[in-house]
Each structure stands twice: as structure tokens, then as C-alpha cells.
Amino acid sequence: MSNTTNINDELILQQLEKNLMDFSSDIKVQNVGNVEKNTDGVITATGLSQAGIGEEVEFANGVMGMILGLDEDYASIIVLGDGDSIEEGSSVKRTGRILSINVHDSILGRVINPIGQPLDGKPEIKKGTLMPLEKIAPGVIERESVDTPLKTGIKAIDSMIPIGRGQRELIIGDRGLGKTAIAIDTIINQKNHPKDQQPVICIYVAIGQKQSTVARVINVLNEYGALPYSIVVSASASEPVALQYLSPFAGVAIAEYFCAKGRDVLIVYDDLTKHAWSYRQLSLVLRRPAGREAYPGDIFYLHSRLLERAVKLSKKNGGGSITALPIIETQAGDISAYIPTNVISITDGQIFVESDLFNNGIRPAINAGYSVSRVGGAAQTSAMKSVIGMLRIAQAQYRELAAFAQFGSELDAETRAQLEKGKRTVEILKQAQYHPLSEPLQIMSIWSVNNGFTDDIPTDDVLRFEREYLEYLQRKGKKLLDELSTGKKPSKETLELMKKVTEDFKKTFSA
Amino acid sequence: MKIKLIKQLAKASFDNNSLNENKIKIVSSKLKRKDLRSYLRALKILDQENTLFVSMPITDDEKVKNALQIRFPNKKIVYTLNKDLLAGIKIVNNDLLYDFTLQGKIERLIGHFYDTND
Numbered sequence: 328m329s330n331t332t333n334i335n336d337e338l339i340l341q342q343l344e345k346n347l348m349d350f351s352s353d354i355k356v357q358n359v360g361n362v363e364k365n366t367d368g369v370i371t372a373t374g375l376s377q378a379g380i381g382e383e384v385e386f387a388n389g390v391m392g393m394i395l396g397l398d399e400d401y402a403s404i405i406v407l408g409d410g411d412s413i414e415e416g417s418s419v420k421r422t423g424r425i426l427s428i429n430v431h432d433s434i435l436g437r438v439i440n441p442i443g444q445p446l447d448g449k450p451e452i453k454k455g456t457l458m459p460l461e462k463i464a465p466g467v468i469e470r471e472s473v474d475t476p477l478k479t480g481i482k483a484i485d486s487m488i489p490i491g492r493g494q495r496e497l498i499i500g501d502r503g504l505g506k507t508a509i510a511i512d513t514i515i516n517q518k519n520h521p522k523d524q525q526p527v528i529c530i531y532v533a534i535g536q537k538q539s540t541v542a543r544v545i546n547v548l549n550e551y552g553a554l555p556y557s558i559v560v561s562a563s564a565s566e567p568v569a570l571q572y573l574s575p576f577a578g579v580a581i582a583e584y585f586c587a588k589g590r591d592v593l594i595v596y597d598d599l600t601k602h603a604w605s606y607r608q609l610s611l612v613l614r615r616p617a618g619r620e621a622y623p624g625d626i627f628y629l630h631s632r633l634l635e636r637a638v639k640l641s642k643k644n645g646g647g648s649i650t651a652l653p654i655i656e657t658q659a660g661d662i663s664a665y666i667p668t669n670v671i672s673i674t675d676g677q678i679f680v681e682s683d684l685f686n687n688g689i690r691p692a693i694n695a696g697y698s699v700s701r702v703g704g705a706a707q708t709s710a711m712k713s714v715i716g717m718l719r720i721a722q723a724q725y726r727e728l729a730a731f732a733q734f735g736s737e738l739d740a741e742t743r744a745q746l747e748k749g750k751r752t753v754e755i756l757k758q759a760q761y762h763p764l765s766e767p768l769q770i771m772s773i774w775s776v777n778n779g780f781t782d783d784i785p786t787d788d789v790l791r792f793e794r795e796y797l798e799y800l801q802r803k804g805k806k807l808l809d810e811l812s813t814g815k816k817p818s819k820e821t822l823e824l825m826k827k828v829t830e831d832f833k834k835t836f837s838a
Numbered sequence: 839m840k841i842k843l844i845k846q847l848a849k850a851s852f853d854n855n856s857l858n859e860n861k862i863k864i865v866s867s868k869l870k871r872k873d874l875r876s877y878l879r880a881l882k883i884l885d886q887e888n889t890l891f892v893s894m895p896i897t898d899d900e901k902v903k904n905a906l907q908i909r910f911p912n913k914k915i916v917y918t919l920n921k922d923l924l925a926g927i928k929i930v931n932n933d934l935l936y937d938f939t940l941q942g943k944i945e946r947l948i949g950h951f952y953d954t955n956d
Contacts, residue, residue: 343951346950346951346954349950349954350946350947350950354936354937354938355935355936355937355942355946356934356935356936356937357934357935357937358933358934358935359930359933359934359935360933361886373882373883373886373933374886374932374933375933376932376933377933400879400883420935
């Protein structure tokens with residue numbers, strides 16, 4: 328034991344000696360400034376003539392800041408801590424570093440703030456790589472097109488609005504309609520990854536949310552075993568506005584660390600409406616010209632440069648990916664407001680959740696007509712593609728037909744049949760929260776409705792039918808599910824087997 | 839009034855790197871409230887640029903004072919006593935800080951150890 332101690336002591340001494348040799352005792356010349364004004368956590372300082380945008384600065388009391396604007400005589404700095412403690416006349420010095428976050432593999436499962444400080448009461452994150460918060464997104468040469476699905480486990484999404492790895496898919500809707508639930512379900516579903524692959528790393532960025540909401544999300548992730556492959560970056564409503572503004576950039580910087588290692592990453596920005604609010608607040612304090620809805624002129628660029636960092640890297644560049652799920656909260660379903668239209672135009676599609684559907688008990692309350700995935704189709708498996716057919720369009724048509732049918736009493740047989748089928752499809756696409764389904768089970772559910780196996784079942788019993796059907800498949804259709812899990816288009820034999828298994832089940836099912 | 843002109847007025851308000859009170863009184867009486875604010879701000883910045891702030895653990899080191907006077911002949915030099923510096927001298931010239939102190943060296947050494955070890 329004493330030997331080990333001696334060796335350790337020696338090693339420590341050797342290390343210290345080596346560090347001392349590396350130390351340069353040159354005279355330090357620093358670029359400094361003086362605080363002129365402190366307005367709500369935004370500092371105006373003179374001096375700092377050599378500082379650059381995005382550079383980290385340190386105030387006399389040790390609080391850090393970041394340069395957000397440079398004028399002829401002044402620098403505007405956002406404070407990354409307690410802004411009240413910075414007084415007029417105190418000094419501020421450059422650090423020469425671009426604002427970065429320390430990322431190490433041990434960050435998985437942790438809850439941190441945008442500057443990398445732990446919020447979960449656990450020890451500091453180990454020293455790893457410093458990832459810059461602001462970075463130019465990879466160019467076209469480094470990228471390749473989206474071709475791998477990111478399975479959410481939600482039938483309505485995986486079938487109608489598929490998401491690919493490297494895609495940016497917006498989740499949009501009013502408050503309390505299950506936008507966060509969709510994102511959380513997607514994170515939970517990453518647990519069900521193939522044994523030969525690593526799970527998709529999930530980053531949940533909470534921007535300006537209530538502490539209680541963030542705590543609930545963390546509890547859910549923990550309860551469903553999703554925390555070990557997740558990271559929560561939180562800047563709650565009580566945090567300084569500067570931290571709220573930086574939180575999505577911190578999240579994507581962490582994502583880039585894992586992406587560079589060839590891993591697939593999913594990042595959820597919950598939500599970008601509050602992020603836009605925080606940037607508006609900062610800009611107004613900085614006296615930048617206000618535009619529409621008092622947002623600054625570069626609000627579009629703020630979100631486009633953030634979301635442009637979602638990427639699918641080519642194999643040559645490691646093959647990693649960052650899939651972004653930004654969330655936008657609308658007011659009274661108005662998707663034509665400033666921030667929603669901006670983010671809709673930036674992203675590769677949107678999932679629109681609607682209050683009418685939610686209030687009618689359709690959950691997830693996804694409007695198939697307004698929702699779209701512009702690139703995800705290329706990433707959908709052949710198995711799923713062959714089964715869904717024109718499901719999304721049929722769903723959108725059913726909704727319109729159902730609205731017209733309310734006025735007419737006499738309907739022809741074909742329309743009645745279409746309505747009945749539509750009703751059953753709506754039922755089968757309903758899904759409980761925190762219960763993501765694997766792709767083979769989703770395929771079987773949708774296939775059974777599309778092929779008329781639920782036509783003789785009352786609408787109210789469709790969900791029970793589905794539940795028992797899936798249980799039956801897991802017990803007696805393992806071979807079939809394994810076949811479907813390959814993602815290949817079902818062969819004639821597989822289709823025959825699907826038919827046989829479903830008919831066998833129907834004999835046992837009593838409506 | 840244009841900010842460039844206000845800056846010129848501020849520059850003209852100095853005689854041998856010291857503020858001329860009479861000139862400032864004349865200029866201030868003729869400026870509008872908004873311009874006056876910019877003028878005062880420009881004066882403050884210029885005054886800072888013309889002043890050399892020196893911190894030392896002892897104030898009566900004539901050798902150092904003479905050397906600084908020769909090195910910066912056009913600057914107003916303000917000396918402050920700071921015993922925490924332990925030894926050496928700290929100079930702030932406009933927005934550049936030259937740290938020749940023992941305290942600074944120790945702090946840099948601590949920072950170096952922190953950066954190179956877990």
C-alpha cells in the first residue's frame with residue numbers, strides 16, 4: 328500500500344514538474360475595458376478595442392460574459408451569471424477565447440446549464456473538449472442526403488410524416504397540445520435500438536421553461552430509462568435572459584461533439600418561441616432597431632444559423648448526424664405569425680398539432696393535412712412505404728369529407744365506406760403517451776386497417792382490437808415481426824403470413 | 839450635431855493632455871442636451887486615453903516614477919497603492935494592461951495548473 332502511495336506521489340510530482348516546465352512566465356499584456364452601464368444583465372463597456380464578437384470576457388468579480396456587439400467606442404456584453412454584482416466603473420478583460428462549452432463523454436445522463444455547469448447536484452463535468460457555441464455549419468461537401476430513418480415510435484409520424492437522421496422537423500401548435508410529449512416519446516423510443524447499433528444520443532434543450540416542467544421531463548426520462556443516453560440543457564424562466572439565448576447553441580455544440588465521433592444525435596429545442604423572446608429582449612436592451620413584432624432584423628438569421636447546424640455527415644466525415652426537432656408555440660393556432668413562418672421556412676417540414684383534434688380525444692393531435700416531411704420520405708423503410716400507401720392524403724381527405732358529411736343526410740355507399748374507414752384509421756393512429764411502438768408493430772396496425780380487417784369492428788372497439796392484436800403478435804407472430812424489422816418490402820409469402828396471423832387473431836377476438 | 843464633430847470638440851477641450859475647464863464651459867453652454875451627453879462621453883474616453891494608471895505595492899519608488907515619466911512623456915500618470923500585488927508593477931495604458939507583478943504571476947501559474955490538470 329505504501330509502495331502505491333509512493334508511486335502516486337512520485338507521479339504527481341513528475342506531472343507538476345512537467346507542468347511547471349510548460350509554464351511561460353512572459354509578461355502578460357491584456358486588453359481590458361471599463362464598465363459604463365449595466366442594464367438588465369447587458370453591459371456596455373469602453374476599451375476592449377481588440378475584442379471580437381462572441382469572445383468570452385471576465386469581469387473583475389470573476390463573472391464571465393460574452394461580447395454580443397461592437398461599436399466604435401463600446402462593446403456590448405451579455406453576462407453569463409449574476410449581473411447585479413457588476414458595478415459601473417469596474418474592469419473587464421478579454422480572455423481570447425470564443426465562448427465554448429466543455430464536453431466529455433461523461434456528460435451523458437447529466438442536467439447542465441448553457442455554460443456547462445451541472446444543475447443535477449452531481450460533480451463537475453470532466454475536462455474534455457471545448458466546443459464553440461457559435462460555429463459555421465458544415466458545408467455541402469461534408470454532407471450527404473438524409474437516408475436513414477429516425478424512428479419516433481409514434482404511428483402517425485413514422486407512417487405519414489417520417490423523419491430522417493439529419494433532418495430538421497418542426498413541431499408546432501398551441502400550448503398544452505402535446506408538442507413536448509411528441510419530443511419526449513421520440514427520445515424514449517431511442518431506447519429500442521437494434522442490438523448491433525448504439526442508441527441515438529438525445530439532447531433536450533429547455534428554453535425559458537418553468538423549473539417544474541423541466542423537472543417533470545427529467546423524471547419521465549429517468550423513469551423510462553432514457554436518461555443514460557440523454558443530456559438536458561436547461562435555462563429556465565428564472566435564469567438570466569442571456570443564458571436562455573445561449574442554451575440552444577450550447578445544446579448544438581454538445582451535439583457536434585458526438586456527431587464528430589460518428590454518433591447520431593437528436594436535439595430538441597423546447598421552444599424557439601421563447602428563444603426568440605429572449606433575443607428580442609436582449610436586442611431591445613442593446614437598442615438595436617426593432618422590426619416586426621419588435622423582433623430585431625436578424626431574428627431569421629438567428630434561427631437559420633442554429634438549425635443549419637443539423638447535419639448528416641458523409642461517410643468520409645465520420646457519418647454522424649444531428650437531427651433537430653425545434654418546437655414553436657402558436658397563439659390560437661395562428662401559424663402565419665412572424666416566428667412560426669420563419670421557422671417553417673427554415674425547417675424540412677412540420678408536425679402541426681391542433682386543438683380541435685386534441686379536444687376530440689385524438690392524441691397525438693396531429694393534423695395530417697398541414698403536417699409534412701420534405702425529406703423524410705427518402706429515409707422511410709420499404710416495409711413501411713409499401714404498407715402506408717396514400718395514408719396521409721386519405722386522412723386529410725377524410726377530415727374534409729367528414730366536415731361536409733355533417734350537413735348532408737343522404738350519402739352514397741362509397742362515401743359512407745370512405746368515412747367508416749377514415750374513422751377506423753383515426754382510431755388506429757391514436758396512441759398513448761410514453762408508449763412508442765416498434766416499426767413492425769406499427770406496420771401491422773396500419774396494414775390491418777388498410778386491408779379491411781377492422782371494417783366489421785365497431786369504431787369504439789378499434790383501440791381494444793389493436794391492443795389485443797399487438798399482444799397476440801408479440802406472442803405468436805415473432806417470426807413475422809422479425810421479418811418486418813429488416814425494413815424490406817414484404818414478400819408475397821410475408822403478406823400471406825400477415826393475412827393468416829391476422830385472421831387467426833380475429834377468430835379469437837370478440838367485439 | 840454629428841458625432842465626428844463632437845469628438846473633435848472633445849479633443850480640442852484638452853490642453854497638454856489635461857482638461858481645460860474654460861473651453862469645456864464654453865462648449866457645454868452651446869450644446870443641446872443630447873449632444874452634451876455625447877460630448878461628455880467623448881471627454882471621458884479621451885481622458886482615459888490620456889491617462890496612465892499605475893498600481894504598485896509601494897508609492898515612493900522614485901526610480902520607477904522617473905522611468906515611467908520618460909517612457910510616457912505625454913501622459914498624465916495616476917499612481918495607486920495596492921499591497922496585494924506583493925511585488926512589481928501593473929500599468930493600464932488606455933485599454934492595455936501590462937502585468938509585471940508577483941501576484942499576477944502566481945495567478946497565471948494557478949490558472950496554468952488548472953488548465954492542464956483534471
